Amino acid sequence: MRKRVIFRVDHAKMHGMREDWDNLRTVLQLVRHGSLAGAAKALGVSYTTVSRRVAAAEESFGTPLFERLQAGYAPTEAGRSAARHAEQMEQAELALRRELAARDTALTGPLVITAPQLLIASHLCHVIDAFLEKHPGVELTIRATNELLDLNNREADLAIRISDTPGDDLVGRRLARQHTASFASPDYASKLQDNPGDMIDWLGFTFWQDPPKAAMALNPNQRVRMRFDDMSALIGAAQAGLGVARMPMFVGRAAGGLMQVPILPPQQYHDIWVLSHRDLKDAAKLRAFKDMLVPYFAAHKDDFVGVS
Amino acid sequence: MRKRVIFRVDHAKMHGMREDWDNLRTVLQLVRHGSLAGAAKALGVSYTTVSRRVAAAEESFGTPLFERLQAGYAPTEAGRSAARHAEQMEQAELALRRELAARDTALTGPLVITAPQLLIASHLCHVIDAFLEKHPGVELTIRATNELLDLNNREADLAIRISDTPGDDLVGRRLARQHTASFASPDYASKLQDNPGDMIDWLGFTFWQDPPKAAMALNPNQRVRMRFDDMSALIGAAQAGLGVARMPMFVGRAAGGLMQVPILPPQQYHDIWVLSHRDLKDAAKLRAFKDMLVPYFAAHKDDFVGVS
DNA sequence: GAAAAATCACGCGTTTTCGCATGCGCTGAT
DNA sequence: ATCAGCGCATGCGAAAACGCGTGATTTTTC
Numbered sequence: 001m002r003k004r005v006i007f008r009v010d011h012a013k014m015h016g017m018r019e020d021w022d023n024l025r026t027v028l029q030l031v032r033h034g035s036l037a038g039a040a041k042a043l044g045v046s047y048t049t050v051s052r053r054v055a056a057a058e059e060s061f062g063t064p065l066f067e068r069l070q071a072g073y074a075p076t077e078a079g080r081s082a083a084r085h086a087e088q089m090e091q092a093e094l095a096l097r098r099e100l101a102a103r104d105t106a107l108t109g110p111l112v113i114t115a116p117q118l119l120i121a122s123h124l125c126h127v128i129d130a131f132l133e134k135h136p137g138v139e140l141t142i143r144a145t146n147e148l149l150d151l152n153n154r155e156a157d158l159a160i161r162i163s164d165t166p167g168d169d170l171v172g173r174r175l176a177r178q179h180t181a182s183f184a185s186p187d188y189a190s191k192l193q194d195n196p197g198d199m200i201d202w203l204g205f206t207f208w209q210d211p212p213k214a215a216m217a218l219n220p221n222q223r224v225r226m227r228f229d230d231m232s233a234l235i236g237a238a239q240a241g242l243g244v245a246r247m248p249m250f251v252g253r254a255a256g257g258l259m260q261v262p263i264l265p266p267q268q269y270h271d272i273w274v275l276s277h278r279d280l281k282d283a284a285k286l287r288a289f290k291d292m293l294v295p296y297f298a299a300h301k302d303d304f305v306g307v308s
Numbered sequence: 309m310r311k312r313v314i315f316r317v318d319h320a321k322m323h324g325m326r327e328d329w330d331n332l333r334t335v336l337q338l339v340r341h342g343s344l345a346g347a348a349k350a351l352g353v354s355y356t357t358v359s360r361r362v363a364a365a366e367e368s369f370g371t372p373l374f375e376r377l378q379a380g381y382a383p384t385e386a387g388r389s390a391a392r393h394a395e396q397m398e399q400a401e402l403a404l405r406r407e408l409a410a411r412d413t414a415l416t417g418p419l420v421i422t423a424p425q426l427l428i429a430s431h432l433c434h435v436i437d438a439f440l441e442k443h444p445g446v447e448l449t450i451r452a453t454n455e456l457l458d459l460n461n462r463e464a465d466l467a468i469r470i471s472d473t474p475g476d477d478l479v480g481r482r483l484a485r486q487h488t489a490s491f492a493s494p495d496y497a498s499k500l501q502d503n504p505g506d507m508i509d510w511l512g513f514t515f516w517q518d519p520p521k522a523a524m525a526l527n528p529n530q531r532v533r534m535r536f537d538d539m540s541a542l543i544g545a546a547q548a549g550l551g552v553a554r555m556p557m558f559v560g561r562a563a564g565g566l567m568q569v570p571i572l573p574p575q576q577y578h579d580i581w582v583l584s585h586r587d588l589k590d591a592a593k594l595r596a597f598k599d600m601l602v603p604y605f606a607a608h609k610d611d612f613v614g615v616s
Numbered sequence: 617g618a619a620a621a622a623t624c625a626c627g628c629g630t631t632t633t634c635g636c637a638t639g640c641g642c643t644g645a646t
Numbered sequence: 647a648t649c650a651g652c653g654c655a656t657g658c659g660a661a662a663a664c665g666c667g668t669g670a671t672t673t674t675t676c
Contacts, residue, residue: 099393
């Protein structure tokens, strides 16, 4: 009895107090965020706890991992090393979570998908509606953003993106080819038609310097009147009749109060892809969603390309 | 204020209750040991805690990891998968601990070395004595065994072994070449000398079938009288005059009451090596120890080889 | 075939951990 | 120059985790 206790203590001591995998996780987040508060938010605990766990980790490793500065916690060389290894541990954990998620054959529980706002509003909402109708047990979260969420991290299980570059560890298939075209309000469109020589006002993105080169070649009397950093705002301006905007065909068609103008013929644009992590390729819920997504886009493929 | 709290909750929920790296460690040990009690002993906690942590892990992953059988906990396929990934996490942790240990330049604190019992008794004890004299701050643990301890695991920091095969990730250098020779008690030795034609009784290891082939070629009148699975026992039998034993030169010389007999000339045997993990090659304490070890063996190299 | 050992589940009292509140130093803006 | 904002340390009460003891069942041993 007594001997057993002693053995236990010896064992733990010899192998150096291994009570600290969670502490390593904390160290990793603290290195990433640089402050107790930031790490605490990421971990969902109070910063007091972060402070304590880090102290415990330093105690366990027998070496300081951070310098306490006024501006926050700065990792020492040892701290950075700890974070590097903790990152490997995190990768292993994420791989495990993916594997377990892939093994799950139930059509219930959480599912996170991400897609561009405008594509959700115009088309995906119908797919989502039908999907939930068919599988009411799925707790669907939709992250409407153009940002590239990290599918490794499982910030999302499935992404619908407008891009040509899937990225590592991701697999996917093309849902549709699409074109861009020029759109304007009916008023502005008829004005253009009636006065072909008038100045054409473009509504562009912040990174546009000049009107589209191909358009300038046809008619040099054009300018960029306003620049936007947001697609919705740009659409609103076009609807208000402020000028001509170049946008994906499906966007212009879905937005009310816009009509296509023949200033520049439809042009090939980035394809629409559905992407998921390789590990989750055959997960039941993802497959079920894709099985509705793909036929939908096949049936509506004309929405995305210009009539020739 | 309120919004922040909500965000925290959402965040944690979305990423699936990541409070469980320590729980994964528990799952790994439970898969390894197969019972709550075994895992608990390895972790230094009570088996009640193991049970709770495993339940928490299953809750977190949303899938059973073990089947509760009468005989213990049997991992499910998901449980085995979790253990595989947890093993990777463990490797990362061990690599980190090695790296931090290597970075430690202080000549204080724990140091674990392992070596064969007989080599410690005859020679290493002097090196160890001098080392501790010079570096009294080092808490030295000596694991006297012929088993191959896991240097990855840091069951030992430094190993002195009689072997030709260092193994992966290990680096080392040769301390000495050595010979084996035949030894017997003085009584038995003089009996052999006086009656050259008599039967020679060998004391061998369990895996010996016959006396050494080279000896048989010189004189067929020999047999293996007893077989041992323990070197100390074998030496004792030789000291008691029960026969002739083949052993490393340094062992026969160090054991009292034995003398070399010319039945078979000294033969090359496995070299003596000092080994450590590649990551720990330049750790201060290890280097300090090696810096005393190597000159010692250089000065005593004649102890290990036969006079020609 | 019965005793002994080992296994897990459950409930209770204790220890540990956690989160909140307060206090202090620094930075940057008004 | 003063004052809000951010960041960390510390103390205290609440909550969670832990270890122990008990009981039921099964496997092993004599």
